[in-house]
Amino acid sequence: MPAPKTPTAILLLVCKDTPGIVTRLTSFIAEHGGNLVDVDFHVDADDSGEKLFLGRLEWELPTFTLPRASLPAALETVCTPFAGRWTLHFSDTTQRIAVFVSKQDHCMLDLLRRTSFDDVDAQIVLVVSNHLDLKPLADHAGIAFHHIPITASTKQAQEVAELELLKAERVDVVVMAKYMQILSPTFIEGFPNTINIHHSFLPAFVGGKPYHQAFARGVKIIGATAHFATAELDAGPIIEQECVRISHRDTVQDLIRKGQDVERSVLSRAVRLHLLHRILPYGNKTAVFA
Amino acid sequence: MPAPKTPTAILLLVCKDTPGIVTRLTSFIAEHGGNLVDVDFHVDADDSGEKLFLGRLEWELPTFTLPRASLPAALETVCTPFAGRWTLHFSDTTQRIAVFVSKQDHCMLDLLRRTSFDDVDAQIVLVVSNHLDLKPLADHAGIAFHHIPITASTKQAQEVAELELLKAERVDVVVMAKYMQILSPTFIEGFPNTINIHHSFLPAFVGGKPYHQAFARGVKIIGATAHFATAELDAGPIIEQECVRISHRDTVQDLIRKGQDVERSVLSRAVRLHLLHRILPYGNKTAVFA
Amino acid sequence: MPAPKTPTAILLLVCKDTPGIVTRLTSFIAEHGGNLVDVDFHVDADDSGEKLFLGRLEWELPTFTLPRASLPAALETVCTPFAGRWTLHFSDTTQRIAVFVSKQDHCMLDLLRRTSFDDVDAQIVLVVSNHLDLKPLADHAGIAFHHIPITASTKQAQEVAELELLKAERVDVVVMAKYMQILSPTFIEGFPNTINIHHSFLPAFVGGKPYHQAFARGVKIIGATAHFATAELDAGPIIEQECVRISHRDTVQDLIRKGQDVERSVLSRAVRLHLLHRILPYGNKTAVFA
Amino acid sequence: MPAPKTPTAILLLVCKDTPGIVTRLTSFIAEHGGNLVDVDFHVDADDSGEKLFLGRLEWELPTFTLPRASLPAALETVCTPFAGRWTLHFSDTTQRIAVFVSKQDHCMLDLLRRTSFDDVDAQIVLVVSNHLDLKPLADHAGIAFHHIPITASTKQAQEVAELELLKAERVDVVVMAKYMQILSPTFIEGFPNTINIHHSFLPAFVGGKPYHQAFARGVKIIGATAHFATAELDAGPIIEQECVRISHRDTVQDLIRKGQDVERSVLSRAVRLHLLHRILPYGNKTAVFA
Structure with a gap:
């Protein structure tokens, strides 16, 4: 778990589980040239049968074609259908x-x-x-x-x-x-x-x-x-x-x-x-x- | 902590702590030719200041001159002044x-x-x-x-x-x-x-x-x-x-x-x-x- | 790490690291309707500077449109450019x-x-x-x-x-x-x-x-x-x-x-x-x- | 394993195992009024059948009637028959x-x-x-x-x-x-x-x-x-x-x-x-x- 020296963007997402979440997110990142360095997700199911998607994606910024400033709005569009909660972070922010x-x-x-x-x-x-x-x-x-x-x-x-x-x-x-x-x-x-x-x-x-x-x-x-x-x-x-x-x-x-x-x-x-x-x-x- | 193959007697004792308990017990065992193979004790003190003596002594029986049948009564005499609770065990009892x-x-x-x-x-x-x-x-x-x-x-x-x-x-x-x-x-x-x-x-x-x-x-x-x-x-x-x-x-x-x-x-x-x-x-x- | 009850396909891949491997693999799976249930990969770098990609992807089979029998050949096409070693497994094979x-x-x-x-x-x-x-x-x-x-x-x-x-x-x-x-x-x-x-x-x-x-x-x-x-x-x-x-x-x-x-x-x-x-x-x- | 605040003497001894070592040591300490606060010993046997006695005894000094300066010579007398190696320490020596x-x-x-x-x-x-x-x-x-x-x-x-x-x-x-x-x-x-x-x-x-x-x-x-x-x-x-x-x-x-x-x-x-x-x-x- 080394901290990557190449600057990265990190997305954390929690929402109700539905098929296709990972595909949608990795496709979005790929479309803009982002190189994924970490993908980690888990579906948590409790006794009620409710399933929660919990995920973290990290990709390198130098090859990513979307400017940082445009990323939140673009992610909002991608994540809105999942009706969950997401946060975005950059690894080079102190x-x-x-x-x-x-x-x-x-x-x-x-x-x-x-x-x-x-x-x-x-x-x-x-x-x-x-x-x-x-x-x-x-x-x-x-x-x-x-x-x-x-x-x-x-x-x-x-x-x-x-x-x-x-x-x-x-x-x-x-x-x-x-x-x-x-x-x-x-x-x-x-x-x-x-x-x-x-x-x-x-x-x-x-x-x-x-x-x-x-x-x-x-x-x-x-x-x-x-x-x-x-x-x-x-x-x-x-x-x-x-x-x-x-x-x-x-x-x-x-x-x-x-x-x-x-x-x-x-x-x-x-x-x-x-x-x-x-x-x-x-x-x-x-x-x-x- | 190997189980000794030579038969042993084991004494477990809990009582109020006073000086001399270990000396009294080891002396008693020595007087009758017992070879100690384990001595372990601890004084537990809680907030009330009350101190408890907790001990375990184990000695070999072959050289011990007191017959097994006489041991409980002899120990009763030794332990009565400590006003505690003791039990005696033999390692070769299934x-x-x-x-x-x-x-x-x-x-x-x-x-x-x-x-x-x-x-x-x-x-x-x-x-x-x-x-x-x-x-x-x-x-x-x-x-x-x-x-x-x-x-x-x-x-x-x-x-x-x-x-x-x-x-x-x-x-x-x-x-x-x-x-x-x-x-x-x-x-x-x-x-x-x-x-x-x-x-x-x-x-x-x-x-x-x-x-x-x-x-x-x-x-x-x-x-x-x-x-x-x-x-x-x-x-x-x-x-x-x-x-x-x-x-x-x-x-x-x-x-x-x-x-x-x-x-x-x-x-x-x-x-x-x-x-x-x-x-x-x-x-x-x-x-x-x- | 529960064994999924829905039958899944599992791909294990080791090859020289280059950008885009994960994107290529997740896209391939998505194109055929596969729902990813696990994506795990790591890039191992030793002192020589040589970087190795190590990955595991697991996706559900019921929605996957490629027949099992066609999967090896299709994966061969996808993975050949990576010039590595891959294996394919199905979770329902005893x-x-x-x-x-x-x-x-x-x-x-x-x-x-x-x-x-x-x-x-x-x-x-x-x-x-x-x-x-x-x-x-x-x-x-x-x-x-x-x-x-x-x-x-x-x-x-x-x-x-x-x-x-x-x-x-x-x-x-x-x-x-x-x-x-x-x-x-x-x-x-x-x-x-x-x-x-x-x-x-x-x-x-x-x-x-x-x-x-x-x-x-x-x-x-x-x-x-x-x-x-x-x-x-x-x-x-x-x-x-x-x-x-x-x-x-x-x-x-x-x-x-x-x-x-x-x-x-x-x-x-x-x-x-x-x-x-x-x-x-x-x-x-x-x-x-x- | 609290460090006792009452000053104590500590004896460490290693020698060939023979019956009676613990009895001899605890008796010596008792004879001079020492209150034992820790007795720990073990007999180590390797494949050669050679048995080593390894022990540590700790007793309180205030009630001990032998002056500290006389203790080494007295212990020398006690331990010489065991033909081993012993060291003596006082808990209040910085x-x-x-x-x-x-x-x-x-x-x-x-x-x-x-x-x-x-x-x-x-x-x-x-x-x-x-x-x-x-x-x-x-x-x-x-x-x-x-x-x-x-x-x-x-x-x-x-x-x-x-x-x-x-x-x-x-x-x-x-x-x-x-x-x-x-x-x-x-x-x-x-x-x-x-x-x-x-x-x-x-x-x-x-x-x-x-x-x-x-x-x-x-x-x-x-x-x-x-x-x-x-x-x-x-x-x-x-x-x-x-x-x-x-x-x-x-x-x-x-x-x-x-x-x-x-x-x-x-x-x-x-x-x-x-x-x-x-x-x-x-x-x-x-x-x-x-």
Whole structure:
């Protein structure tokens, strides 16, 4: 799954399944000289018998004869009969990330290292925190740090300030890297493109202190879950999960230590896949084209 | 963790932690010429500050000067000051297993293969099922098959019959190998040494159709859990868990297929550890000395 | 990855990469009314800069207007310009499997269970063994058992007999389910469609007694590898691998026990993927379209 | 496996197995009022029938009546009859670490984070590198950075300088965190307590460019191995391994990216276990008491 260096266009589409969708899309791309570098689709069928088409197509732009500016309208014409939802992305557009943190540094450190060195065209443009603990880390990385403390009484106003900041800085995606605050439905509605890491193997142990819950229950495996934040706590579409074996010998502190290694990996993988436009949410699920 | 061929005695002990427990036990064994082949213990501390000692000691019998018949009384004297709960086992006692099944054969097949070929001194002495599907399998293995169908109205009487059967056949442990019936609290009370396999990553997806629940929730990893059956459904002490990665491409049928591979492994491992007296339940948890 | 119930055609293609391959293939299928249910391709680039196109397309047959009998010639016309290698398969053709075994039953048992109950259109038509140990198992399953003992002096003649048997029984694929004999290059040349399970994490521990080698080396993880058999021992294209954690506590016997669980899973998964025409070998590697 | 806050003494012992070793050791500790908090031992038997005793005992010091200074001599008396090799450690002795790096930062970053925040009494006292790339990272962390470039002609002299530096700074353990240089047998002899991370699943792919080797071989799983450095390249006792699944879609760059996540985890876990005195090397293996 290397990020292609030749600029590409990426189409994500979800709609009711009917025969001919892939043929229509690949023909459209071929007619305009586009060279397909990735085609991935899946038909999801649940118990109701309803079938959903989920697809991702990626093609190279240099040989594509339609100008970028004309592409959305042309795709609208192609996709309208499918009566679904589609988005278009270009691989050479730098995406702007806001990282929301609290006091723990492991996820933020991992995100910083990857966006500097890795193969994704993205940059962290700002850090938001309700605490000052990680300011030195942001300063060292040369990233603007916004200290926005939250109390029960200030929450509503502070979230408005956050939304304005995201807008002003043209942020594309918010990553909650152990933010430890619950974003209100109003915030999520205002900025739906938000990825959270929850430190449990969802749907187990929703809510606070999942490692303490796991210890009390005596599970033998713990995990972490990256998901889109939605209005309902820890119930958004799951992007990625991973787990690690524990034993009765592990204290809550051991669970936290082992779990943090999983958290940072899972969150960074989820963010990377999202930045590569490989995640397609549908209903309460995601298709991960990887 | 090889099963020692030299006969051994195994002591499992859970009690409030105080200094000197291990010293007292190892000294007692040494005084009578016992050669320790395994010492494993752990002190579990929860938030309340209460500390629990959990231990397992195993020593060779040939050089041990106390006769087996005198050992329980001697241990009672040693352990009484610890005010806990202890059990004593001998490695050369063949344990008698009853397997409860419904229609699925994968777990039963795996148990059959292992108890015939493996390093544990145990035998499956009978199979109980509410269906006739697996009778040929039991017949081929030369194991008594008891067809005990259950309906809402017959459940109570049938469970009584099952308990009598277990008693008559001197069964040591019941293994619910996808039995798909909920045992009543009365049964569990009458035969507490019962291991169940639940086809989810507990505490996620308790109750019926966990793979359907997992599909609907869109998780990226599924699992299976072997646990002691207790009066509360799917809430007993967890012995072993394992998980397997899935994707949006997997249908419910794929989840079932992938999950069954995990189920049989997890259940067989849990049963083997229990037969080796390596599982010590305490509260709603287990220590697994492996 | 459910096996589609609607009959499908499957095209596997490997050739030098040039722009337009996917477009040409999807257009061809569309022109004849085929509804694509899976498109998967990848361009592999090694250090030499040589790029290989590897692809798999699957489309439904009921709406496809070309008769099955005409399809090979039509595909020949389409694919000739790509100067590569392609194969065509139909999902409703029952594949015939020969299982080669020695004394260990775990892999054979697993294959038997899956081909009876699972979603792949295939059947085990015969078992070959140099020992009689597993004859009762084959008899119980109603599968012809061929006892073909091999010694250094009889090997050549026996392999000829085996090849004739495979031909007479129209066998599509040979599965070496812990056969423990090395097939000669002559055999492999005569029947190249042979999958072997090697009980190590190749390329570590080629040759005999890999668990003993792993024990002596003190590794912390062991594994198993399913691969196509080639003239060079344990060097064929790898299809699937899996591993399991071990510790210094594990004896060689423990390694064997833990390893066997991995062997059967890996082998069965590899065989299933091969029967679904999802494995495309190229050079010394495989693409696994799953 | 929490690091006990009460100071403890830790004894590691390897010797020929004879009955009574554990009894002798636990009795000795009990006689002087020591409260055992961990007892772990294993008898390793290879094909030759030779049996090795491998053990670790940990007991609390506050109630132990022997002064620390007298303990070595007393243990010498106890252990001499076993004719083995033993070492004694105290949990409250801060261990001094030297990290050897080249240009890659991921392992060093992970070690830095852990030694600052975690439960092990250790500190990184210096960094050695043949390149200047990671100097800013060491500077930011306030750790002395020694730039010691190595060429074929200067290697011998530079290693002497390194050994003198380690001695002057009273370094306890060297961690090769992707140092990418081969230490000479002379260095290893001069400082045997050296842990290396090799970026393959040893014994597969020894030597240079293991990810390129793995790509060329077409394996489906890659891994990393932490081991003690010995005179023979990549052949020292293995401490810890971990692996990650790859596919034909992964380029060499993908292997490197995925592999680095494994490398840092494996190396940090190995170093942590070593600092907790839970690793006992014997022959070309290790016992890991965890």
